[in-house]
Amino acid sequence: MSPELTARPEHKFSFGLWTVGNRGRDPFGEAVRPKIEVADMLRGLADLGVYGVSFHDDDLMTFGAPESQRRAELDAFKKTLDETGLVCSMATTNLFYHPVFKDGAFTSNDPQVRRYAIQKSMRNIDVAAELGAPIYVFWGGREGVESAAAKDTRDALARYAEALDFLAGYVKDKGYDIRFALEPKPNEPRGDIFLPTVGHALGFISTLEHQEMVGLNPEVAHETMSGLSFYQGVAQTLWQGKLFHIDLNDQRIGRFDQDFRFGSEGIKDHFFLVRLLENSGYAGVKHFDAHAYRTEDVEGVWDFARGCIRNYLALAEKAREFDSDPRVAAAMSYTGVPQLAEPSVGPYSTEAAAGLMDEQFDVDSLASRGFGIEKLDQLVVDHILGIA
Numbered sequence: 011m012s013p014e015l016t017a018r019p020e021h022k023f024s025f026g027l028w029t030v031g032n033r034g035r036d037p038f039g040e041a042v043r044p045k046i047e048v049a050d051m052l053r054g055l056a057d058l059g060v061y062g063v064s065f066h067d068d069d070l071m072t073f074g075a076p077e078s079q080r081r082a083e084l085d086a087f088k089k090t091l092d093e094t095g096l097v098c099s100m101a102t103t104n105l106f107y108h109p110v111f112k113d114g115a116f117t118s119n120d121p122q123v124r125r126y127a128i129q130k131s132m133r134n135i136d137v138a139a140e141l142g143a144p145i146y147v148f149w150g151g152r153e154g155v156e157s158a159a160a161k162d163t164r165d166a167l168a169r170y171a172e173a174l175d176f177l178a179g180y181v182k183d184k185g186y187d188i189r190f191a192l193e194p195k196p197n198e199p200r201g202d203i204f205l206p207t208v209g210h211a212l213g214f215i216s217t218l219e220h221q222e223m224v225g226l227n228p229e230v231a232h233e234t235m236s237g238l239s240f241y242q243g244v245a246q247t248l249w250q251g252k253l254f255h256i257d258l259n260d261q262r263i264g265r266f267d268q269d270f271r272f273g274s275e276g277i278k279d280h281f282f283l284v285r286l287l288e289n290s291g292y293a294g295v296k297h298f299d300a301h302a303y304r305t306e307d308v309e310g311v312w313d314f315a316r317g318c319i320r321n322y323l324a325l326a327e328k329a330r331e332f333d334s335d336p337r338v339a340a341a342m343s344y345t346g347v348p349q350l351a352e353p354s355v356g357p358y359s360t361e362a363a364a365g366l367m368d369e370q371f372d373v374d375s376l377a378s379r380g381f382g383i384e385k386l387d388q389l390v391v392d393h394i395l396g397i398a
Contacts, residue, residue: 014323014327015320015324016323017323019059020061021059021319021323022062023061023296023298023318023319024060024062024064024296025055025060025063025318026063026065026069026297027048027051027063027065029299030046030051030302030315031045032301032302032311033045034304036304039304042304042306043310044308046308048069048083048087053094054312055094058312060096060315061096061099062096062097062098062099062100062295062297063091063096063097063099064098064099064102064297065101065102066104067103067130068104069104070083070087071083071084073104088141097142098138098141099143099144100227100295101141101143102134102147103130103148105127105131105152106199110123111123114150114153114161115127115150115152116153116170116173116174117150117166117169117170119160124169124173128176131173132177132180135180135181135186138186138188139184139186143188145188145190145191145227146188146189146190147190147191147192147193147227148174148192149195149227150203151199152199152200153200153203153204153205154200154202155202156200156201156202163204167204170204171218174190174224175220177190178219178224179219181223182223189223189225189254190223190224190254191225191226191227191255192211192225192227193229194206194208194210194211194233195229207233207243208226208246209246212226212246212247212250225252225253225255226252227257228243228253228257229256229257229258229259229299230257230259230272230276230280231259231267231269231270234262234263234276235261237263237264240279241283241286244256244283254294255294255295256287256295256296256297257297258296258299258318258322259271259272259298259299260272260276260280269299270300271302271317271321272298272300272317272318272321273321273322273324274321277394278391278394280321281328281329284322284325285332285333288326288329288330289333298315298318298319300318331398332389332393335389335393335398337398341382342386344381344382344385345383345386
């Protein structure tokens with residue numbers, strides 16, 4: 011691997027324990043590779059130059075085990091973090107795997123399940139705080155329906171908001187330096203999931219009591235599944251100051267959640283995404299929420315992880331080349347890209363409105379203008395292909 015395509019901690023790349031730990035199970039087949047122990051995952055990631063690691067509570071500590079065993083598992087994790095220099099960059103709660111959550115967690119029709127889900131989250135928020143994780147993600151994989159008759163969505167969203175408000179209050183009461191990030195997804199495993207897209211989640215956040223501490227963790231696959239542009243979703247999230255975390259992987263439109271290696275499918279889309287992240291001042295981690303193909307053995311898992319890193323860094327380099335190309339600057343100027351940053355009318359005033367109403371426009375002349383986007387877009391493709 012070229013030195014420039016090798017991760018360094020300052021790149022802030024991270025992986026979840028469930029990503030490199032994925033054993034290749036799917037709905038039609040059992041595991042195809044052996045379990046990688048948590049300590050070996052951390053050492054392998056550190057060897058790749060990775061910055062951080064994330065976890066679900068049940069990835070790290072055995073569900074239902076005595077507190078002494080869970081404490082020992084957590085202490086072993088902390089010890090290996092110290093040895094490797096990795097940081098805990100994000101934590102989350104598994105509110106989807108156990109059968110108790112089959113009708114939802116925060117939005118289950120059973121009040122006792124809802125209370126248990128909030129308690130389970132509180133317990134792992136304590137762990138996240140102990141580990142110094144700055145972000146806590148909420149993916150509502152079971153928060154949804156197969157039959158619309160089964161839940162009143164308005165009530166479900168009220169319970170969802172109640173849970174997040176309560177947990178935010180808990181974080182504030184404890185004095186933890188943690189922010190929340192919602193992870194939208196349209197479907198799978200539920201037929202329809204509440205907060206299915208970036209737009210839904212952004213609108214939902216505006217209803218929360220502590221909305222200043224709640225942002226988004228958008229994922230490539232989740233927006234792409236529904237045929238939406240992930241780039242556009244991330245751009246709006248940045249514009250609204252709500253990009254707290256990001257999940258990078260790859261996906262084909264309209265398929266099940268594939269979680270492919272980042273950069274393995276939508277190269278052009280990822281070019282614009284990486285360029286946006288690199289140019290926006292985003293300082294958070296770049297989290298690879300993906301897994302190796304089911305065809306792979308353990309060695310293939312580390313090939314997958316290296317590939318995610320390599321593809322991101324290669325696209326970042328392509329983006330820098332693109333932005334420094336004078337032909338690109340000229341094409342953007344012709345297209346009017348810089349002009350979009352200029353105010354159209356400025357703040358409202360009676361005088362400004364009167365002046366606008368008096369203005370004369372040559373509509374036919376405006377309509378005859380070409381924008382030169384074909385030339386600009388071909389320059390994008392040329393740079394990606396290395397023929398610029």
